Amino acid sequence: MIHIHYYDPELAAWQQRQVQQIAQELRLSAPIWLDLTQATNEEESQVMHAMAIAPTMAEDFTRQRHPPKFEAQAHFSLLVLRGYADPDFSEITQSAQVNLLFSGDVLISKVQCHEPLLAAQLKPVLSAEGKVSVVDWVKHFTLVVSASYLGKLLSFEEELSELEDAMLHKGNDELMATMMRNRSVLRKVNRNLAYQKDIFSDAMYEEQHVLANHFSNADLRDFYEKFERLHSMTDMYYDQLSDLVHGYMSTTSHQINERMKVLTMVSTIFIPLTFVAGVYGMNFHNMPELTFAKGYFITLLAMLFMGLGSLAWFKFKHWW
Known part of the structure; x- marks a missing residue:
């Protein structure tokens, strides 16, 4: 209309x-x-x-x-x-x-x-x-x-x-x-x-x-x-x-980077430990360390020092 x-x-x-x-x-x-x-x-x-x-x-x-x-x-x-x-x-x-x-x-x-x-x-x-x-x-x-x-x-x-x-x-x-x-x-x-x-x-x-x-x-x-x-x-x-x-x-993005940094440090610590565990996890007969009486404790102690050493290095670099 x-x-x-x-x-x-x-x-x-x-x-x-x-x-x-x-x-x-x-x-x-x-x-x-x-x-x-x-x-x-x-x-x-x-x-x-x-x-x-x-x-x-x-x-x-x-x-x-x-x-x-x-x-x-x-x-x-x-x-x-x-x-x-x-x-x-x-x-x-x-x-x-x-x-x-x-x-x-x-x-x-x-x-x-x-x-x-x-x-x-x-x-x-x-x-x-x-x-x-x-x-x-x-x-x-x-x-x-x-x-x-x-x-x-x-x-x-x-x-x-x-x-x-x-x-x-x-x-x-x-x-x-x-x-x-x-x-x-x-x-x-x-x-x-x-x-x-x-x-x-x-x-x-x-x-x-x-x-x-x-x-x-x-x-x-x-x-x-x-x-x-x-x-x-x-x-x-x-x-x-x-x-x-x-x-x-x-x-x-910053928060994601912080989380990724933590994951990277954890991975960096455990990669060498995994390598050591992998080496001594191989069941070959000709491995002299397998017959060493205190080999187990020495290996654990070495792995502990490797982890602590990595953490000390990260602290020295102010990465955490």
Whole structure:
């Protein structure tokens, strides 16, 4: 179903309609917000045709999953944003995707979000006085998307500090698996933020950029700084997790080396003893030592001195 929101001057209030045919509704006073979140594929195609949206842009707008991007044509601009809808960074299920097609007086939106609270926030603000513009709506979407990351990242900072303390005191494989999952999620989040940061970076520094015609330099800088900060935070947290992972692996390798050192010393002690036992375990008749009355005790004593001598040598070399 297509939802149309418009301001009625006679009633001095915002009105909402559910329609299936869009052509006759275009006479409504601007600004108009067309919400296609619950629209079918046929209804989406109808709106794209009625608004004369380029086929490539219409395809990007209607796509279920699309990385953040900005594209402009003669009358409409396409802005695809991705918010973070999961409660934490233990796993990522599906990003909150916001597809926006907007011109000076028309906004077409499609929001895919499985988190109810964020989905409620991803709706334009309908001012009671009707003093609102499409630019205000797009700005609202952008700010909500950036805020969906900020709160989770600030909470994760405390979790990361606790995780670091736990790893320093008593690291284990379970904590290691948690860090690996968090790091994987942060890598995906970082990629989305990099796309969105670049969108507004290009708008700030490219001459005659289309977004510069809609937003002031202050707004564009605000958007860029928000996404740049979020991108830097994910970079920093990813690096910290990587350091913890590498530190745990180094500690584990050191512990394995210590165990291997003990096993090597034990083997080094018992190899010559095994050699002696093997020599005198051969049952040849012409072995003079076999008939020696005190040969057994002398051999044991020699083996004892060989073992103690090896231990003394290891101690002298500071190997243990």
